[in-house]
Amino acid sequence: MSKVKYIYDSEKLAFLKIKPKKGRKLGYFALFLLASALFGFLCFVILLNTTYFETPKDRILAREIENMRISYALLNKRVDQLNETMDNLEDRDNNVYRAYFNSSPVDEKKRKGESEGALSYKQLEGYDNSDLVINTTKRLDVISNQMVFQSKSLDEIIKLAKGKEKLMAAIPAIQPIKNEALKQMASGFGYRSDPFTKVRKFHKGMDFSARTGTPIYATGDGVVEKADASLSGYGNHIEIRHGFGYETLYAHLSKYKVRPGQRVKRGDVIGYVGSTGRSEAPHLHYEVYQNGKVVNPLNFYYGSISAKEYVLISQIANQENQSLD
Known part of the structure; x- marks a missing residue:
């Protein structure tokens, strides 16, 4: 009231x-x-x-947002794992593969995709989560650039590997006469007594004493440059250009089994032992050239003889005796 x-x-x-x-x-x-x-x-x-007072629609949206957050976290974790994998691959590329093939390491700026003309992300701006989306997109773009660059780098390594295979095949790595066909290692590389003048002079190859008609083998892959008697004193001889700066010469042959321009493989029979030219007895005079300079053939016999055989041949070849040509 x-x-x-x-x-x-x-x-x-x-x-x-x-x-x-x-x-x-x-x-x-x-x-x-x-x-x-x-x-x-x-x-x-x-x-x-x-x-x-959440409606069913609100609950669905809230659940979708939570799922997006979880997915974003998983995506970033995956990106971190990809970064770690790429780092390991790049490290092996520079410090293992390229080191093995004696190739220069790759520029790190190029590896990381820091190329000219940075990508634009303006189309991703203006949204509630633009910073998150742009950051993740940038990381994925960097990894994408790295993967493209690494793929090209691996293609280059494959080329280097193929080149390495060709190099290994080109090196004159075996004896031109098989051990079972040898009478003896008559003379080695270095100063020796001339069989005709008895004057001490430099002997540019190795002499393998063998019967006339004994097969002579190409010591590395290459192309026959000469198969004639154009060099004075060498008689019938063969010159093979192996590539990578290597050349070999086989002299005093009785006959040829190859012709100029023919491609040969290591171990192919190219001719037969004889005593043509300036020769005292049937034998093969063998020379090796590297980048235009004559070198000791003994340094290349790693593909056909054992360590024990190498020591024996080395002892004989290094004796300053009389050559056969």
Whole structure:
């Protein structure tokens, strides 16, 4: 029950009852309703941002966002693993493969994809998660560039490997006469006594004493440059150009089994022992050239004889005796 209010009237010397104005109660009531509505709206907005009033659609969106966060974390972990794998591959490329083939290491800036004209990511800007998307995209682009570059590098290594195979096949690595066909190692590389003048002079090859008609073998892959008697004192001889700076010469042959321009493989029979030209007895005079300079053939017999045989031949070849040509 509302309180009754009075006012003192000094003229009438009495308390008079105050009558409320019409509509005031209605105004108070309206004000109350407005305040209640504002309070209710405020509470509604607050509750909308809580989990108490989530709709099924909100739950689905929340689940999708959480899945995206998990996927993003897994993607970045995978990118880290790819980076580690690429680093290991690049390390082997520079320090194992290229070191083996005596090739220069690759420029690290090129490896990391720091090429001219950086990629633009403007199309990824303006979204709520633009920083995350751009960062991940950049990392993936760097790895992509590295993979392309590494693929080209491995192609180059394959070429180097094939070149290495050709080099190994070209090196004159076997004896031109088989051990079982040898009578003896007549003379080695170095200063020897000339069989005709008895004067000490430099002997540019090795002499293999063998019966006339004994097969002579190409000591490395190559192309026959000469098969004639054009060099004075060498009689019938063969010159083979092996490539990579290697050449071999086989002299005093009785006959040929190859012709100029013919490609031969290591171990192919190219001719037969004889005593043509300036020769004292049937034998093969054999010379090896590397980059235009004559070298000791003894340094190349690693493909056909054992260590024990090599020591024996070395002892004989290094004796300063008389040559056969």
